[in-house]
Amino acid sequence: MSPVWYAARTGVRRGLTELRQTFTTGQDVFGYVLWTVLLMVPLFLVRDDPLKGAGISAGAFMLPSMVGMTLAFTGMMTTAQLLATEREDGTLLRAKAVPHGMVGHLVGKIVMVSGTALVSMALPFAVGVFLVDGVARQGGGALLTLVWVVPLGLLATLPIGAVIGSLVDSPRTIGLLMLPVMGLVVISGIYFPLSKLPEWLQTIGQVFPVYWLGLGLRAALLPGEAVAAEVGASWRHLETAGVLGAWAVAGLLLAPSVLRRMARRESGATMAERRRKAMQRVG
């Protein structure tokens, strides 16, 4: 086995180890639970409000949408956050110091973020199905949609997260990025159908993966007649695959060179400088 493949396999083990660590670390577990609670509160409030003309409740519309949003959030923001943090604390420099350590690190991160995303989606879903009616009752074919939407969603969002994490200068910048991301959620048809927005906002919303992940998850989990609430009264599978695929291709083309450039610039001196700045903020 070539050393690169060996490092990749080591990276898979690294990812699994980090998953076990995050799910046994109190602070992290609290984060997953808090996220679930934050999603469940609005869901609970509108669980019985009917969604006009779609034959489902507003709650039923929101649940799969929020699960899709969770996927997009974790893929982009968690990846970016972890990468920025690990640059600052020296994890990346350590990876750079061992043979093919960066390969292992990257593979590990993909495994770790994917696992985190799946769990972060499963938690609100598991609670939500007991709160609202009409979600995930149609089985078979519709559920098959999940099998391609979820992996494609990870492929579309993880590389973007990696690019963001490589470009920002500190983990705290990621916090600032949350504001525009919140705005993006509003125009992505997560909490109410996109058709309620002015047309130009609908157009902007449909550029980003958040909308399409919400749509994909609704297509998989909502009854057929709920399609009436969607743009063009269609689940638009082809467009979903197209837009997510385009983001995936763009991200995968861009991420390696951005990551390489970032890794090349990592050195003990740059880390010491960041450490000095971070200490100043603390002190």
Added chain:
Amino acid sequence: MTTADVLPGAGSGPPPDGDTVIDVRDLRMRYRGQDVLKGVDFTARRGEVVVLLGPNGAGKTTTIEILEGFRVRSAGDVTVLDTDPARGNERWRARLGIVLQSWRDHGKWRVRELLAHLGSYYAPYSTPLVRRPWDVDELLAAVGLTGHADKRVGTLSGGQRRRLDVAVGIVGRPELLFLDEPTAGLDPEARSEFHSLVRGLADENTTVLLTTHDLAEAERLADRILILAGGRIVADGSARELSRRASAEATVRWTRDGRPFEETTAEPTRFVRRLFEEHGEAIGGLEVRRASLEDTYLTMVRELEAGGAVGERAAHSFRGEAR
């Protein structure tokens, strides 16, 4: 800590095509419009412990990072393990050990878990002569972390953390080990254990290049000391050679009939012989003291800092003698 018996074959790599492990000639580094390194020259041989001293900002870390392949130099010829570090591949990297100045990475990992993980990257580079990686239990014992093997890294004390950094640096059984201020934050006992560990590695033919601000440590560990100041190596030699060069005079102290005396002389041996010839049994408490490494270091750095041309000349004269 008996390192000799836990270090079978550490660092004894493939047969050397020469004895020179590091060869640096006229290394220059220009960074943000400033010349940090203005022509650094030095070499290190297999199994040698070379200590790099110098004031803060002298460019010690920059030099080490160029040798590690982490930074690209502005000019000069650098060869590390027969390779230009700027073009070193992963096979080359597997032969290096790097101890970074870390602070809080891998906080959620357990000590044993992290060493096993980072060690596993070296497995494809194992040879019958050098078994890589280092067995985790042996490694934990060698750095004195056996009792903390199952602790999370984030809960270690500063000193334990530093031991772990050293363990990570040597887990791949490197032929060449870089240590950037390895003993910062270690208590005297841990420091002494670390010194035995480094000597043990050197005895097994590992070449070690380390920076420190502790001159006593440099004196104890170094086969050779380099002083980097003003962007150049201004002194190169063993601690004793450097001391002798910095000051030809020694201080002789003695007591005669219980009264203390002190005399500075360029020829202490002759002086002492005469002392005994004259006073014989009356002499007691004899002490001959050459300038310590600390005196030498401070003298050199002060002369350099005292100013441009004079300092430069001093640098050249020290170098001239060193060669």
